Structures are given as structure tokens and as C-alpha cells.
Amino acid sequence: MKRVLVLAGTSQARELIGAMPEGVEVTASLAGVTRTPVDLGCATRVGGFGGVDGLVAYLRAERIDILVDATHPFATQMTRQAASAAAETGVAHVILQREGWTPEAGDDWRFVNEFDEVAGIVPEGCTVFLGTGRQTLEQFANMSGRRLLCRVIDPPQRDFPFAGGQFVVGRPPFSIEEEVAFFTRESVDWLVVKNAGGARSRSKLDAARQLGLPVVMQRRPALPDAPVVRSVADCLAWLAAQG
Template sequence: MKRVLVLAGSSEARELIAAISSRFDVVASLAGATRAPLELGCETRVGGFGGVSGLVDYLRDARIDILVDATHPFAAQMTDHGAQAASLAGIAHVVLQREGWVPTAGDNWVFVDRFEEVAQIIPKGCTVFLGTGRQTLGDFANMVNRRLLCRVIDPPQGPFPYDSGRFVVGRPPFSIAEEVAFFQSESVEWLVVKNAGGTRSRSKLDAARQLGLPVVMQRRPALPDVPVVDRVSACVAWLEGQT
């Protein structure tokens, strides 16, 4: 039975693991960013590998045959390290990454490559919902004179890093109605999000369209030159082709 390391962290990773566990010996890896992650139903390791060399050592020591990168679309460093390590270890490698969102009629999106650009777009005095996670807050230091709201899964262990803002605790998914009610109750005027894709967090964009709110959307980082699939079923088929 082939031994597969799944770099997890996405809903697709959980679906993939459930789909292949009976045919492959699966190990999942989580970065450890969430203090109480959902169970994956397989052997799971938590924490970093110590760079490319550490990941290469792990792949060899754990006798991994195939590496599947099913991390978040913005886990660019891990994706890059995975590609390098798989090549150095001489094992098969595939990236499972869902398709990104595209604007439709009624959407008002502005695209950026870096969050530091947002301050040039959103006027001062606005209330801004940062649907980008706690780890990105350092990128918004130039967003002075705006009220910032950042949603996090785990209760914060420290104060909000800027005077004019606060954390909002909640675990997705949220319905469109819930997002509409939240945006209205907080008088949100702008959204800032990453182009994560998928249906799990799409509701905030649907709510923004319903309310006529503008959205700043960060483009995805480029992927390495490796096989890429955008659906769990396609990844299962690719894996079966490696046996």
C-alpha cells in the first residue's frame, strides 16, 4: 500500500483523506495555526518541518511515496517547499487547489497583489471587514483612520494590534443571511478578502453583492511547475494512476 503525505489545512484535504484512506496509507500534516483543528481520521502530525531540508528528511524517514499538497491556496511558502522537497526526495507530487472565485453580475471587486495596496483604495473613515485571518494583520499597518474588523476561529490571546479595530470570533461556514446581518449590525462598508475559492466562505461575497458593498480581492500567488488538480475526484484519479 502506497504511503501518502497530505499537506492539509483545507476542506478539500479532509474530503480527499476520507476518499483514499481505504486504498492508501495516509498521513496528514497540519501547520498548527488553529488551536483545535477538526479531526482528520488518519495519522496526523502538527507543526512545521524546518524548511525544505527538514521536509526532505521527513519524507525519507517516514517512507512517503507520494506528496499531496492540499493546503490553503495562500500557503505559498509551504507549497513552494513541498515542490522542492518532493523533487529532491524523488517522489510523486500533486497540488490539489480549488478554483478561484470570479466576479459575476452585481459584484464590485478591486484586485490587488499585496494587502499594503488596500490603503490606497479604501477611504479613511470607513468600517472595513478583514476576512483575511489573524496572520495577515501586520499587512494593514498603514490602514490608519479606518475601523477594522478581523474574524478569527480561536479566541484572541492578546489585544487587537490597532486602536481602531477588534477581533470577531466565529467558525465558518456562515450563511448569506448571517453575513448580511453581521455586516449590517457593524455598518461594514468594505470587505477585504483573499481569493480562496470554494463554497465554504463564498457567503460573505454573496452578502456583499446583496448589500452592494465593494470588495478588495487579493490575487493568488503563482503555483510551482507541478501537476495541479482542482477537484478531489481528479486528485483521487491522479493518485490511482500512481499505483
Template sequence: MTLLILGGTGEARQIADRLQGYDAVISLAGATRAPAAQSLPTRIGGFGGADGFRTYLQEAGITAVLDATHPFAHRITTRTASICQSLGLPYVQFLRPPWTPETGDNWIEITSETEAAAHIPEGSVVFLGTGRQTLDRFANLTGREVICRQIDPPDKPFPFAGGRFLVGRPPFSVADEVALFTALGVQYLVVKNAGGAASGTKLTAARQLGIPVLMIARPPQGDWPVVATVEAARAWVNAL
């Protein structure tokens, strides 16, 4: 067996840690300039689309794929599952459970970034915990102060007026987030429902500060095998 892990999440790194000694490689998209070191052989960069991915699987002798990309990497996941099915390769997606509101939360669920403006009054201070890849979809937030946190220093200007980047590398504790939101005067928090404890600290901070949260719902889930824990992912590999 030669296993390909599609990584980029903290859980992907944990899965790789538990599979040391296996014939496996972890692939990172290269979205972060200095990604954390992995405990398995690592390739960085895209595959060149569907045809390139198919060619890589065949040339590298990949016999199974474990997809531990971000829950919102829906196009990549759909493409991967489809190609693995066509090649007869075992495939599973690691998908951590979504967040659910707790007592004291003030969540507004939306289905896309463009809906945020309808719920945020002009003049508000808005903190985007959504990353830079979909930043242009918030361009209708005119008249608001928009702050987008990203890991790497920006290599281009903010894409619309009234916004700025804030550089920060996780993890962030609840106390870190409370202090940051207070200092910035954040009035609205916008996040994708990625799930996970590590990035959930901002939700706890928002709850403590009484900040409304606009929660972007996950894309529809396809009909493919899913595991929800790191140990379940390892068990899937061991059962191959």
C-alpha cells in the same frame, strides 16, 4: 505507497475521507487550536523548515505527496514541490479554482494587503476576511475601523490602533454574513481570492448589500502538477 497529505483546508479533509483504508497520513500546521477531526492518521505541527521536511519524508517512508494547503500558502507549496522533485517523489497540488466576479459584484483587485488603504477612505468600517497571519500588513489602515475575523480567541492584542478581533468558526451561511455585515455597518470587505463555496458566502452577502470587495490576487503559480477537484485528487492517488 505511503502518501502524505498536507492539509488545513476543507477539501483536504474531503480527500482524506475518500482515502480511508489507504496507507496515508494527513499533516496539519496547527494554526487552529481545535482542528476538525480527520479520517486518516494525523500529525500536527510544522516540520522545522526545509531540512526538517526532507528528513521527515525520508524517515516516515513517504513515497508521494498531495499538497492540499491553502491557495495562499505559496511558500510552503513551492518548498514542497521543490523538495519532492529533488527526492524523486510524485507530487501534486490540489488548487481549487479562484473566484470570479458575478453580475452585481463591485470588486477591486489588489496584489497585496498594503494596497488596500489606497482604496478605502478614512472613517470607513472595514471587514477583513483574510485571517490573522497577514494582519500586520494592514497597519496602514489608520483612521478606519478594522474588524478581523478569526477562528480562535486572540492570544495577543490587535497589532495596530483602530482594529478589533471578531471570533467566529465557519461555516457561515449567506444569511449569517448579511446579518453580521449589517449589524457591524461594514462598508468594505477585504478577502484573499481563495476560491471555494464554503468561504464564498461572504462575497454573496457583499453583493446583496452592495459592499465593495477588495480582492487580493493569488500569488504566481509554479510549474508543478495541479488538480482542481477532490475526485481528481483521488484519481491521481489511484494512478500511482
């Protein structure tokens, strides 16, 4: 029986785990960012491994045959650690990462590599929706003079890290109509997002297009040297080819 470790936390990971064929023993690993994660229907561990050495030790101790990195496209550290650990242990390794978004007619997108570039694009006095997650907030400390909104799944246990910011609690997915209503109610002028890809979170971009709002889009980081598949179907085919 093949033993597969899925580095999870995305809708693609959930879909993949639910579609695993017989003869595969799956363990999912979650970073532990969300306090009430969705039940994945398989053995699940929560928390970090302790770097590359910790992941190497886990892969060996649990006799993992295949490592699937289905983390968020911007989980850069985990993706690099997974590639290094797989190379060190000889475990078969694949990255499941959905296609990124591309602008369509009517979109007004400005691309950046790092969030510290946003202050040079968004004028002071604007209300800015940060669709980037609470882990990124420290990168917007140079955005004084703007009202910042950050949506989070769990009620925050700490105040916004600097003046001018506000948390909004909500659990995705959100429809285009819900996003239009939210942006209108909060008088949002700009959106800042990561190029996460996927249909579930595309609605905020569709709402921005409908309202004529400009978007600052962070480009994806480069991937390590490893096989990459873009869909669950392709990942299942890759797994089947491992014998």
C-alpha cells in the same frame, strides 16, 4: 502499500482523506494555526517541518511515496517548500487547489497583489471587514483612520496589533443571511478578502453583493511547476494513476 502525506488544513484535504481507497496509508500534516482542529480520521502531525531540509528528512524517514499539497491557496511558503522537497527526493507530488472566485453580475471587486495597496483604495472613516485571517494583520498597519474587523476561530490571546482594530470570534461556515446580518450590524462599508475559492466561504461575497458593498480581492500567488488538480475527484484519479 502506498504511503501518502497530505499537507492539510482545507475542506478539500478533509474530503480527500475521507475518500482515500484501500491500500493507502495516509498521514495528514497541519500547520497548527487552529488550537482545536477537526479530527481528520487518520494519523496526524501538527507543526512545521523546519523548511525544505526538514521536509526532505521527513519524507525519507517515513518512506513517503506520494505528497499531496492540499494547503490553502495562499500558503505560499509551504507550497514552494513542498515542491522543492518533492523534487529533491523524487517523491510523486501533486497540488490540490480549488478554482478561484470570479466576479458575477452585481459584484464590485477591486484586485490587488499585496495588501499594502488596500489603503490607497479604501477611504478613511470606513469600517472594513478583513476576511484574510489574523496572520495577515501586520500588512494592514497602514490602514489608520479606518475601523478594522478581523474574524478568528479561536478567542484571541493578544490584543489587535494596532489601534482601530477589533477581533470577532466565529467558526465557519456562515450562511449568506448570517453574513448579511453581521455586515449590517457592524455597519461594514468594505470587505477585503483573499481569492481563496470554494463554496464554503463564498457566502461573504454573496452577502456583499446583496448589500452593494465593494470588495478588495487579493490575487492568488503563482504556483510552482507541479501537477495541479482542482477537485478531490481529479486528485483521486491522479493518485490512482501513480500505480
